[in-house]
Amino acid sequence: MQSASFLVLRTRLNFSLMASQGCVTQFSFHPPQLLRSLPGQRQCPKLRRARQYAYSTDSSSTSSSSPYSSGSSTRSSHTPRTRDPEPRRSLQVGAAMGGNSTELQKILPALEKVVPVLAPGRHKGQAGKIAVIGGCREYTGAPYFAAISALKMGADLAHVFCTSGAATVIKSYSPELIVHPVLHESYDVGEIGEEEISGLKDKVLAEVGKWLQRFDCIVIGPGLGRDPILLDCVAAIIEEAKFKNIPLVLDGDGLFLVTNQPELIIGYPLAILTPNVMEHKRLVAKIVGERDQNVPQNPEVSNEDLPGQLQDLAKRMEGVTILQKGKTDYISDGKTVLSSDYYGSPRRCGGQGDVLSGSTAVFVSWAKEYFSNENAAGKKEVEERVSNNPTMVGALAGSLLCRKSAANAFAQHKRATTTTNIIEYLGHSMDELFPLPQ
Ligand SMILES: NC(=O)C1=CN([C@@H]2O[C@H](COP(=O)(O)OP(=O)(O)OC[C@H]3O[C@@H](n4cnc5c(N)ncnc54)[C@H](O)[C@@H]3O)[C@@H](O)[C@H]2O)[C@@H](O)CC1
Ligand SMILES: Nc1ncnc2c1ncn2[C@@H]1O[C@H](COP(=O)(O)OP(=O)(O)OP(=O)(O)O)[C@@H](O)[C@H]1O
Structure with missing residues (x-):
């Protein structure tokens, strides 16, 4: 077993090396000198062979094979490592610190295509109407950060649905x-029975429901809290939003909700989950550990094979896009893995995830609009260089913007950097990444 794991690990190292030699599109922080020598983006035969070796040794379904090695409580002694039936296409957006990475210079013009132009003929709302569902007795900062970030990076309207x-x-x-004070938590309503809870749910759904159709994307979770009555109502809102085909970004306590009720989101292609390391581990324990008899109950989330594990998780969630935040951000919809370690700041102050969820929501709404236009200019370029999935494009752009903004804020404020400073730099960072025409 040990030697099998070692072989796969070796294959992955080779994979990374070949990736950096041009077999996959790469934006990597690590070896800029190799990046500069990239001959092209097409898959090379050597890499194709390596992929076959890594992934095709077992053609069984994902439920019987997994990239998760043993965690603390093993359910089965048989814990095979990665054998993805589909090869992973990896696109790494990395950081030659000053933004000179050759690959980044290819990616940014592609991402820029989804950013709407600023033209006098456009009307209010066309650049995005975003809603944030979050904000309770304890947390008021998080929904504010998410909503104001959406406005500051370019959306026209931002709503917040929270408790009174x-x-x-x-x-x-x-x-x-x-701001809509329409949500209720147990603290406000006191002890109520099933019937009253059901009535409350209907009331909340009616209040929020009449607005839903207006939104281009909804962020669910920043500062939402974990009150069961409130989460019950939010679950109903998620169902309604899915019915209306509205993209959803799930973060913070929204992730807590869908981790406990994954059926709410599994199979919804317009959903993006943005877990931090801890939230990601909970998701893996629920989706992989509890459901797959062939892997340990608490599968180990290993840094070595995060991309493979993330792809496996997204696949198990049937195409939901997952943006796993950390030193490197990894993004996968089960088909492709993108990664970005571009820019960033060493300050880990709270609220940066809220900036990311608000910004990603706007980019996703722009990308969805862009892909829905059959005649959109440069579509092939966006598809080839990034992805043809608007949630993947939006997540990558959101990650890049937030890390750029955090880097800019840190350069100015150093150790005093807080989320408010990062938000102040969103507009400037947008313009550095996607300059307005002179
Ligand atoms: N100003 C505000 O109102 C803020 C509110 N927030 C909200 O607070 C609520 C709870 O969020 P939490 O993130 O505290 O959730 P959790 O209760 O899940 O706490 C996560 C814990 O994991 C730890 N952790 C985070 N990243 C880690 C890593 N990479 N490695 C190891 N440990 C790590 C944290 O220190 C924290 O103690 C959410 O609704 C969130 O949106 C946050 O967004 C922060 C700002
Ligand atoms: N070690 C790191 N280096 C650079 N950037 C990082 C690092 N860790 C996280 N980030 C970036 O910070 C942003 C927020 O990620 P983080 O893990 O702080 O989210 P979070 O814990 O959900 O935040 P919040 O405090 O809002 O709940 C992401 O854009 C991510 O790319």
């Missing part, structure tokens, strides 16, 4: 946000 206790506070942070 949080609403006044959020409104007082910014007159630019449209």
Whole structure:
């Protein structure tokens, strides 16, 4: 078993090396000198062979094979390593620190195509109407960060749906946000029975439901809290949003909800989950550990094979896009893995994930709009250089923007950098990545 794992690991190292020699598109932080020598993006025969070796030794379904090695409580002594039936296409967006990476210079013009132009003829709302569902007694900062980030990086309108206790506070942070005090938590409603809870759910759904169709993307979870009544109502909102085909970004307590009720989101291609390391581990334990008899109950999430594990997780979630945040951000919809370690800041202050969820929501809405236009200019370029999936494109662009903004804020504020500083730099960073025409 040990030697089998070792072989796969060796294959992955070779894979990385070949990737850096041009067999896959790469934006890598690590070897810029290799990046510069990239001869092209097409898959080379050597890499094709390596992929076959790594992935085709077992043609059984994902439920019987997995990239997860043993965790603390093993259910079965047989814990095979990665044998993905489909090869992984890996695209790494990496950081020659100053932004001179050859690959990044290819990716940015492709991403730029989905950014809407600023033209006098456009009307309010065309650049994006975003909603954030979050904000409770404890947390008012997180939904504010997500919603204001959406506005600051280019959306036209941002709404927040929160509890009445949080609403006044959020409104007082910014007159630019449209705040709806429509959610309820146990603390407010006291002890109520099943029937009353059901009535409350209907009321919340009616209040939120009349707005839903207007939104281009909804962020669910920043500062939402974990009150069971409130989460029950949010689950109903998710169902309704899916019915209306609205893209969803799930973060913070929204992830807590869908980790406990994965059926809410599995198979919905317009969903993006943005877990941090801890949230990702919970998701893996639930989706892989609890459901697959062939892997340990607490599968080990290993840094070595994060891309393979993430792809496996996204595949098990039937095409949901997952953006796993960390030192490197990994993004997968089960078909492709993108990774980005471009820019970033060493400050780990709370709230940066909220900036990411708000920004990603806007990029996803732009990408969806872009792909829905059959005559959109440069579509082939976006598909080839990034992905033909709007949620993948949006997630990568969101990651790049937030890391760029964090780097800019850190350069100015150093150890004093907070999320508010990062938000202040969103507009400037957008313009550095996607400059407005002179
Ligand atoms: N100002 C605010 O209102 C903020 C509210 N937030 C909200 O707070 C709620 C709870 O979020 P939490 O993230 O605290 O959730 P959890 O209760 O899941 O806590 C996660 C824990 O994991 C730890 N952790 C995070 N990243 C880690 C890593 N890479 N390695 C090891 N440990 C790690 C953290 O220190 C934290 O103690 C969410 O609704 C969230 O949106 C946050 O967004 C932060 C800002
Ligand atoms: N070690 C790191 N180096 C550079 N950037 C990082 C690092 N860890 C996270 N990030 C970036 O910070 C952003 C937020 O990720 P983080 O892991 O802090 O989210 P979070 O814990 O959900 O945040 P929040 O405090 O809002 O709940 C992401 O864009 C990610 O790319």
